[in-house]
Amino acid sequence: MRVVTISATYGTAGSVIGPAVAGCLGVPFMDRAIPCAVADELGCTLEEALAHDDRAQRGLGRFLAEAMRLPTVTFGGMDMYLPGNMPLPAEDFVTHTERVIRQTARGQGGVILGxxxxxxxxxxxxxLHVRLDGSPKRRMIQTATLTGVTERQARRLVEDNDRARAAYVRHFYRADPASPLLYHLVIDSTSIPIDTCVELIVTASTALS
Structure with a gap:
């Protein structure tokens, strides 16, 4: 079965490109379904699972990103601050998220976002591992265009989401999500049309498998 992972910075249309690629490959698109499955496995609410998810608007990445701003935190050394109101250890949610991702890959395959x-x-x-990126300015413009927010709001969305998603990967995997060494394909989806991005990913997936 075809398996594609997509790491997307904010404003690069990952939530548009991902489903389109999945449709072309005939496999599920895994985004919201992942925290739903984690909640089911752990017997917790979806809200609790989303609180630990890296793509949720108020997920764990936000807490980690805020922790980076604290003067007493040694981020690179993993001496991190985690809020005391987390109902279950964050590591439990990450472990179950990994399990859902691996089960998907071993089973029916899928396009996994984030x-x-x-x-x-x-x-x-x-x-196939793909990174969608683009200059912060173009991502800001694309965010403002697609969501209708102001330029200032778009800049804040891009900066906050970038910081949160990077914090999640660095904290749990000690890796930089922007490193091209993690991916087979890095695409500037703010410059290359979405249809072309989809075609590139589908072609690469077909060639790799």
Whole structure:
């Protein structure tokens, strides 16, 4: 089965490109379904699972990103601050998220958006790892255009989401999600049309598998 992981910075249309790639490959698109499955496995609410998810608007990445701003935190050394109101250890949610991702890859395959998929499935045979990126300015403009927010709001969305998603990967995997060494394919989806991005990923996935 085809497996594609997509790491997307904010404003690069990952939530548009991902489903389109999945449709072309005939596999599920895994985004919201991942925290839903984690909640089911752990017997917790979806809200609790989303609180630990890297792509949720108020997920664990936000807490980690805020922790980086604290003067007493040694981020690189993993001496991190985690809020005391987390109902279950964050590591439990990450472990179950990894399990859902691996089960998907071993089973029906899928296009997996975010959640350090390229690191979780680094050794999975035939898995294609993709990074969607673009200049902060173009991502800001694209965010403002697609969402209708102001330029200032778009800049804040891009900066906050970038910081949160990077914090999640660095904290749990000690890796830089922007490193091209993690991916087979890095695409500027703010400059290359979405249809072309989809075609590139589908072609690469077909060639790799």
């Amino acid at each position: 959640r350090a998929g390229a690191l979780v499935l680094a050794d999975h045979p035939g898995a």
